[in-house]
Structures are given as structure tokens and as C-alpha cells.
Amino acid sequence: MSRHLQKVFIWITASLGPLSCAVLLSGCGGDIGASAPSGQVGQTAPGGASTTTPPAGGTTSQPTGQARQKALVIGVSGVQYSALQQAVAQHQAPNLAQMAIVPALAGGIAGTPTQQATLAGPGWATVLTGTWANRHGVRQDDATQTIATDTVFKLAKLANAQGTAEIASWSTLDALLSGDADASVNCAGVDSCVVKAATAAISTGNDDLIFANLSGPAAAAQSAGLQAGYLSALATADQEIGQLQTAIAARQKQNGVNENWLVIVTTDEGLDATGSESGLPLLSNETAFIASNQPLTVGSTTASIGTIAAKPTLVQLQAGATQADITPTVLSWFGAVANPTLYAIDGTSLIGKIGPRLLQATPGSDQASLDLSWTLPPTTPSQLLLYRDGTLLATLPGNTQSYVDTQLGKTTSGAYSFNYTLVANGAAVSALAQINYVQSVVLDPALGSGLIHFFSFDKGLADAITPGVALAQFNATSTTTASFVPDSFGFNALQVASLISTPNAENGMKLADDVSNKPQFSFGLWFYSDDGQSDSPVISNKNWESGGNPGFNIAEESGSQLKFNISDGKSRSDAAINFTKNAWVYVAMTIDTSAQTAVGYIYDPTYGMQSATLSMSGFDMSKIAGVYSTIGFNEDATGNYYARGYGNLGTMTFNDIAMWNKVLTPAQVLSLGASTHSLSTLVPGSGGN
Numbered sequence: 232m233s234r235h236l237q238k239v240f241i242w243i244t245a246s247l248g249p250l251s252c253a254v255l256l257s258g259c260g261g262d263i264g265a266s267a268p269s270g271q272v273g274q275t276a277p278g279g280a281s282t283t284t285p286p287a288g289g290t291t292s293q294p295t296g297q298a299r300q301k302a303l304v305i306g307v308s309g310v311q312y313s314a315l316q317q318a319v320a321q322h323q324a325p326n327l328a329q330m331a332i333v334p335a336l337a338g339g340i341a342g343t344p345t346q347q348a349t350l351a352g353p354g355w356a357t358v359l360t361g362t363w364a365n366r367h368g369v370r371q372d373d374a375t376q377t378i379a380t381d382t383v384f385k386l387a388k389l390a391n392a393q394g395t396a397e398i399a400s401w402s403t404l405d406a407l408l409s410g411d412a413d414a415s416v417n418c419a420g421v422d423s424c425v426v427k428a429a430t431a432a433i434s435t436g437n438d439d440l441i442f443a444n445l446s447g448p449a450a451a452a453q454s455a456g457l458q459a460g461y462l463s464a465l466a467t468a469d470q471e472i473g474q475l476q477t478a479i480a481a482r483q484k485q486n487g488v489n490e491n492w493l494v495i496v497t498t499d500e501g502l503d504a505t506g507s508e509s510g511l512p513l514l515s516n517e518t519a520f521i522a523s524n525q526p527l528t529v530g531s532t533t534a535s536i537g538t539i540a541a542k543p544t545l546v547q548l549q550a551g552a553t554q555a556d557i558t559p560t561v562l563s564w565f566g567a568v569a570n571p572t573l574y575a576i577d578g579t580s581l582i583g584k585i586g587p588r589l590l591q592a593t594p595g596s597d598q599a600s601l602d603l604s605w606t607l608p609p610t611t612p613s614q615l616l617l618y619r620d621g622t623l624l625a626t627l628p629g630n631t632q633s634y635v636d637t638q639l640g641k642t643t644s645g646a647y648s649f650n651y652t653l654v655a656n657g658a659a660v661s662a663l664a665q666i667n668y669v670q671s672v673v674l675d676p677a678l679g680s681g682l683i684h685f686f687s688f689d690k691g692l693a694d695a696i697t698p699g700v701a702l703a704q705f706n707a708t709s710t711t712t713a714s715f716v717p718d719s720f721g722f723n724a725l726q727v728a729s730l731i732s733t734p735n736a737e738n739g740m741k742l743a744d745d746v747s748n749k750p751q752f753s754f755g756l757w758f759y760s761d762d763g764q765s766d767s768p769v770i771s772n773k774n775w776e777s778g779g780n781p782g783f784n785i786a787e788e789s790g791s792q793l794k795f796n797i798s799d800g801k802s803r804s805d806a807a808i809n810f811t812k813n814a815w816v817y818v819a820m821t822i823d824t825s826a827q828t829a830v831g832y833i834y835d836p837t838y839g840m841q842s843a844t845l846s847m848s849g850f851d852m853s854k855i856a857g858v859y860s861t862i863g864f865n866e867d868a869t870g871n872y873y874a875r876g877y878g879n880l881g882t883m884t885f886n887d888i889a890m891w892n893k894v895l896t897p898a899q900v901l902s903l904g905a906s907t908h909s910l911s912t913l914v915p916g917s918g919g920n
Contacts, residue, residue: 302387302493302561303433303475304442306358307468308351308401309449310498311506312518312542314457314465319539323466326473327496330522332539333529333581336553337500337519339363340591341512342813344665344837345577346762348790349516350508351449352376354499354554355404359383359442361558361576365663370790370807374406380575383558384412384440390567392439398428400446414438422447426471430478436488440561445471449499449508456506472496493564493582496522497557510765510789511879512812514545519554527552527581530588531609550589550606556581569659572621574652579660585609586658592636592651594666594837600637601664605653607632612655620650629655641668644905646839667839672905679913681893683746687911687918688715688886689722695917702740702888705863705870713740716884719815720909722918724757724886727865729767729873739866739873745772746890747783747822748856753895755819755832755903757886758793762812764881765789768867769818772857775867776877779803782857784867785820785831787883795820795831797845799854806843808833815886817904821894824852832897834904842897864888887911 312334318324319332337354339345340363347353347364348371356362356369359382364370368379384395397412399405405417414432418424422445429443451464479492501518503509509516521527527534529552534540543551555578563580579588590605603617612629625634641647647668652661685695686702692713694700702725704713718724727740746752758769764787768775773782781800788794788807795806810816810833817834829845847855859868865883866872873880887910903910911918 298489298491300391300439300493300565301490302392302440302495302564303429303479304358304383304440304557304561305472305475305494305496306355306442306444307448307472307496307498308444308446309452309500309502309508310465310520311452311457311502311515312520313515314461314502315520316539316542318462318465318469321462323462324469326469326476327522328539329537330494330496330524331527331534331536332520332522333527333534333552334540334543334548335497335519335521335556336517336548336551338512338517340549341762342811343591343593344663344811346512346791346812348510348788349500349512350510350789351401351499352403352407353790354519355444356407357554358497358499358557359408361555361562361578363555363577364790365665366575366577369407370792372403374403376407377409378407378411382408382411383561384408384442386558386562386567387440387565390562390565392565394438395440396429396432396438397442397444398425398432399444400425401444401449404444412440412442420446420450422468422471426474429475433475433478433482436482436490439565443475447471452502452506453508457502457504461506492524493561494524495557495560497554509879512762512789514548517545518543518548521552521557521581523560523581525582528585528609529581530606552581553578563658568657569652569654571616571618571623571652571654571659574618574659575650575661575663576659577661577663580658584657586656586660587615587653588660590651590653590660590662592649592662592664595635595637598667598669598836599639599641600635601639601649601666603634603636603651603662603664605632605660608656608658610656614655616654618652618654621652624651639666639668642670644668644670644672644839646837646841665837667836669839669905672902674906674908674910674912675899675902676913678891678895678899678903678910681891682889682914683749683752683892684742684744684888684890685910685914685917686725686888687722687909687914688718688725689911689918692725695911695914700742700744702742702864705739705741705866718757718886720886722909724759724884726882726884728882729764729865729878729880739870740864741866741868741870742862742864743860745856745860745862746892747772749892750824751822751894752890752892753819753821754888754890755817755895755900756888757815758810758818759815759884759886760787760810760812761882762787762789762791764879764883767878767881767883768863768865768872769793769883770862770864771867772859772862773798773867774859774869775872776875778805780857781854782859782868783820783822783829783855785818793818793831793833795829795843795845797822797829797847797855799847799850799852802847802850804829804845804847806831806845808841808843809838810835811837817900819895819900819903822855823894824855827852830897832900834901840897840901840904842900
């Protein structure tokens with residue numbers, strides 16, 4: 232237990248009494264295990280394991296005393312929901328077929344700060360924390376990241392679980408968890424090792440919570456896609472699940488053992504139609520699953536044992552269960568009771584006490600309030616308690632489904648976060664809200680000087696600064712992929728689609744000039760994207776085949792991130808900044824060769840002003856200009872990035888593309904984003920007004 236958790240635990244126990252066990256939640260029970268959620272007594276689980284689940288509020292009386300709560304969570308990497316349905320229908324997954332199976336949203340809520348890439352790292356972090364990436368902080372499949380919030384292993388110990396164990400086939404997952412469990416085993420891709428270690432953990436009885444990660448299906452999909460070998464890998468994983476269920480049954484037959492076992496099976500992410508992990512917000516990628524040996528209640532529907540739900544539409548998926556529901560479900564099984572003053576879990580339990588779910592908070596149009604909404608539990612509560620940052624904000628009628636918080640108390644411009652918790656029926660759900668509060672900002676008049684190029688698109692593709700210069704397609708002979716669409720100022724923006732028309736020909740837009748040969752230069756633009764692209768250049772003067780090639784590049788990455796890169800061909804520097812999809816954001820980059828630094832900026836309606844410094848210490852500054860004398864938009868400087876098989880094809884929208892022969896200050900970039908005025912107001916004759 233961390234020192235912070237220990238202090239909060241002692242404080243809560245002292246203030247609430249000797250029977251309370253609370254930190255982010257309270258584990259309350261008269262013995263080692265807490266009473267189980269309501270359900271059937273003596274129910275037989277898949278694989279023959281007896282799960283004795285007492286009625287609500289009761290306990291099972293057996294010779295050895297109160298039954299001890301146990302949980303086994305089996306995480307199978309890389310399971311596509313359609314393939315799982317096929318395996319069940321073809322009797323290739325008999326153990327899973329005996330469970331209640333529902334689809335579960337992966338990737339967070341699109342267009343909100345919870346959105347994350349549909350990748351293994353973020354997915355497992357959500358499964359094992361009950362939170363999305365705006366809390367847990369895991370954005371990619373990278374073992375050097377740190378999970379920034381408490382895992383289910385820590386929280387279960389606070390809810391009376393006596394021991395925890397994690398056994399991972401995927402080594403990166405073992406590294407991400409970094410010893411959070413009492414016992415950990417890195418099986419380095421060998422699933423038989425996982426089964427052996429998990430069986431031993433079940434048999435000894437030392438661990439009340441066991442997480443076992445199998446990676447066979449993910450490995451099969453990576454090797455050959457969704458071919459026959461993939462279904463075979465699913466069948467093998469199902470057999471391994473059965474072996475662990477058999478181990479539970481054997482454990483329960485041991486003399487003196489009296490245990491209630493919750494078994495949950497889930498996955499880290501869905502897979503696309505080819506079986507690949509693209510990380511993009513596609514329906515198949517966002518459709519994970521939850522299987523359980525207990526009935527699962529999602530909204531007003533309860534999934535029974537031995538059923539698998541139909542493949543959902545996007546609307547159904549977003550209204551249903553989520554990966555974040557697994558941790559609170561496990562904690563509920565251990566008898567945990569939410570402490571609303573400290574609760575910070577985005578999911579809700581699917582067993583036991585069913586509370587409100589899908590709490591969301593979005594900035595009001597005034598950027599000074601937050602609009603909250605949620606889904607009510609199946610049984611309308613008598614009242615709802617809404618907390619903001621641990622303080623009771625409002626007591627609401629039980630049928631309320633929205634609330635506008637207008638008393639944020641912020642008077643200084645900046646990005647702010649608030650943790651909201653909604654409590655009803657003895658259950659809670661939280662949401663981490665973010666808002667960018669902005670005081671009145673005036674566009675800095677100095678931005679009208681030092682301009683090298685400016686494209687407002689209100690009068691076509693022509694440059695308002697240099698006569699005779701205009702943006703053009705790389706491939707002038709192909710059908711145009713550029714079109715004018717409405718911008719946020721009431722005039723025109725440029726929409727550029729990356730569509731390959733012929734081999735080795737690309738239709739992105741280009742500027743036949745490279746301002747990066749200046750000692751100091753800056754560029755900025757308004758940018759709009761649906762987050763449908765990954766590893767795709769937004770603006771580039773280099774060959775983006777490698778970030779080590781000379782020049783600069785800003786690329787759109789999955790999970791609503793822009794990656795800033797600069798290199799001299801030998802050394803490179805990189806930084807990533809989040810942005811909000813389907814919203815206009817201002818993107819800028821400044822380069823100072825004498826100071827040997829570059830700074831990337833994004834002004835975002837949700838996150839506010841963000842920046843990251845890229846060091847160019849030791850760089851050969853003469854190489855920054857690259858070798859193409861061209862800047863590409865939704866393309867790299869070669870003009871055939873997508874044609875060579877890189878990135879994901881898609882659409883980006885640009886407005887007010889500007890380039891300066893000076894380094895913009897942070898205040899000037901802020902004014903470009905926050906003033907709500909186009910730069911064309913400072914460049915006579917360039918705008919549509």
C-alpha cells in the first residue's frame with residue numbers, strides 16, 4: 232500500500248469508525264470476506280466450479296464460517312467480437328459459452344478527454360484501473376509508461392482482499408503494472424506458463440484476486456490475420472480458460488475451503504476487419520467484451536449465464552458496458568462501498584448494487600460552465616447525490632439525468648479539471664471533467680508583421696503575402712482531393728483528403744517553398760480532424776518514412792494526438808500533445824536555431840493551451856531545412872508517403888495557414904487560438920469580409 236493510500240485509509244477509519252475500511256472506496260464486512268452481491272445460491276459456474284452467491288444482504292453459513300470472496304480475471308489479448316461470436320456458435324469456445332457475454336466499449340467516449348487509442352496498453356490500463364487515459368495516462372504500447380492511478384490490485388486490498396497476483400503473457404503489461412500485485416509472473420509470450428502459474432495461485436489459496444493474461448489470439452492475428460489459425464487460437468484460449476475453471480472447482484473441493492469465486496474474461500481491444508491493431512476509433516476496434524460466471528446487468532438489461540449478446544451498433548456500444556466497468560465490478564464482489572469524497576473510477580459495477588452510469592461532463596458554450604449528463608440505474612433511486620472534487624454539490628431528485636454546474640469559481644484563463652461523482656442506490660460513478668476557461672483575448676497586432684506566407688482560403692489557394700505563390704496538389708493531373716468547406720469564422724477552410732489515384736502518385740497539397748532555411752521561423756494553422764488517421768503527416772518538409780530524416784514534421788497519431796518531430800538526419804527530438812477530435816484546434820511550431828530549441832503548441836477548446844519543448848542541442852542546424860524545398864499538407868515532402876504504404880488514408884481540414892520569419896511568443900500563439908478572430912483581420916485583402 233502506498234504511503235498516500237495508507238494516510239487516507241487511517242484518516243477515514245478514524246473519522247468513520249472502527250468498522251469502516253475506506254480509501255477511494257470502503258471494504259466493509261464482518262470477516263475476511265464481505266457478503267457477495269445478490270444472486271442464486273449454489274450456482275454452478277463454467278468448468279464445474281461452484282459459486283455460492285448469497286442473497287442480497289446475507290451470507291452463506293458453512294462449517295468453516297463466512298465464505299471468502301475470490302476473483303479471477305482472465306485477460307485474453309486481441310479478441311475480435313465477431314470472431315468470438317463465431318467461435319461460440321461453432322462450439323469452439325464451450326467454456327466461454329457457459330458464461331454471460333456482453334460487448335464492452337474500448338477506446339473511451341469519442342470526442343471527449345476519455346478517448347484513447349484502441350491499443351493494448353491503454354486497454355489493459357482501463358481494464359485494471361476502471362479509468363480512461365485522461366486518468367491512467369497510458370497512451371501507447373510502451374513499457375516505459377507509468378499507470379498514473381491506482382490499479383484494481385491496490386484497491387482490492389483496501390476492500391479486504393488478502394492477496395493479489397498478476398501473471399502476464401505480454402511482457403509490456405507486466406512492466407506497466409510494475410509490481411502493483413503482491414505476486415507477479417512475466418511469462419514472456421508463453422500462455423502455458425500463465426495457466427501453470429495461475430493454477431498454482433488458485434490452488435494455494437493465498438491470493439483473493441488473480442489476473443491472468445493470455446496472448447495466443449493476439450499473436451495469431453498479428454501473424455496471419457483472421458484466418459483459420461485465429462479461430463484455432465481462440466479455441467485454445469477457451470481450453471485454457473476451462474483449465475483455470477477446473478482449478479477453481481478442485482480448490483473448492485479441498486477440505487475446509489469455503490469460497491465464492493467471480494470469474495471474468497475480457498480483452499484489451501477489438502481488432503479491425505483484417506485482424507490488425509490499428510488503434511483507430513473503428514467500431515470493430517472499439518468492441519471489446521466482458522464474460523462472467525455471474526449475470527451482468529447493463530442499464531435495464533441483465534445478461535444471463537450461457538448467452539452472448541448480438542454485435543452492437545455504435546450507438547448501442549456507447550450506451551452499454553465498457554472496459555472501465557471491470558474494476559468496479561471486481562471491487563463490488565469484494566464488498567467495496569464507494570467513498571464519494573475520494574472516488575475516482577469512471578466505470579460502474581455490473582453486479583450487486585447497480586447505480587447510475589456513463590457520467591459525462593462537457594464544457595458549456597460559454598466555456599465557463601460544465602454540462603453533466605448520465606444514465607439512470609434500472610431502479611429509479613429516491614435521490615441522487617452529486618459531488619465535485621469531494622464536496623457535495625447538489626442533492627437531486629432520483630429521476631434527474633442532467634445538471635449544469637455554473638459555479639466553477641474560475642476567473643483566470645487556463646485549463647481546469649474537476650472530478651465529479653454521482654451516487655445512487657449505494658453505488659457511484661465518476662467523471663474527470665476538463666474545461667478551458669478563457670478570459671477575453673485580443674489578437675496580437677504584431678502577428679501581422681514578419682509573415683512569409685498566409686493562406687486564409689477565403690479567396691482560393693493564393694498566398695496573401697507573396698504574389699504568384701499558391702498551394703497546389705502534388706499530382707496536378709489527378710482528380711482533385713481538395714475542397715473548400717465552412718470554417719469557424721464564417722468563411723472558407725481547405726479540406727484535404729489523402730486518396731491514392733495511381734501507383735506512386737499522391738494527392739496531398741504542397742507549398743513549393745521551405746521556410747525552414749531561416750535562422751528563426753514559425754508556422755501555425757487551424758486544424759480539424761475526426762481522428763481517423765494514424766502516423767499521418769499534417770505538415771512536413773521531410774521524408775516521414777523515419778523521424779530521423781532531416782527536417783520537421785507534425786503527424787496525427789491514433790488516440791487524438793499530434794506528434795511534433797525535428798531532426799538533422801543524425802539526431803532527432805520528439806513530443807506528443809493531445810487534441811480534441813471533431814473540433815477546431817490551433818497548431819503551431821516555432822524553431823530557433825540559435826537557441827537550439829523548437830516548441831510545439833496546441834490551443835484546444837477542452838485542454839486549453841498546451842506546449843512541449845524539443846531540444847536541438849548538438850544539431851547541425853544547416854540540415855533542418857531538409858532536401859525537398861517543399862512543405863506538404865496531409866502528406867510529407869516527397870508527395871508519395873501514402874502511396875508507399877505508410878500511414879492511414881483520411882481527411883484533414885486546414886485554415887489560416889501562416890508562416891513567419893520569427894519566433895512567436897507563447898502569448899502570441901494563445902492570442903491566435905483564443906481571440907476567436909482570423910489572422911486575416913491583420914492582413915488587408917486576405918479575408919472574406
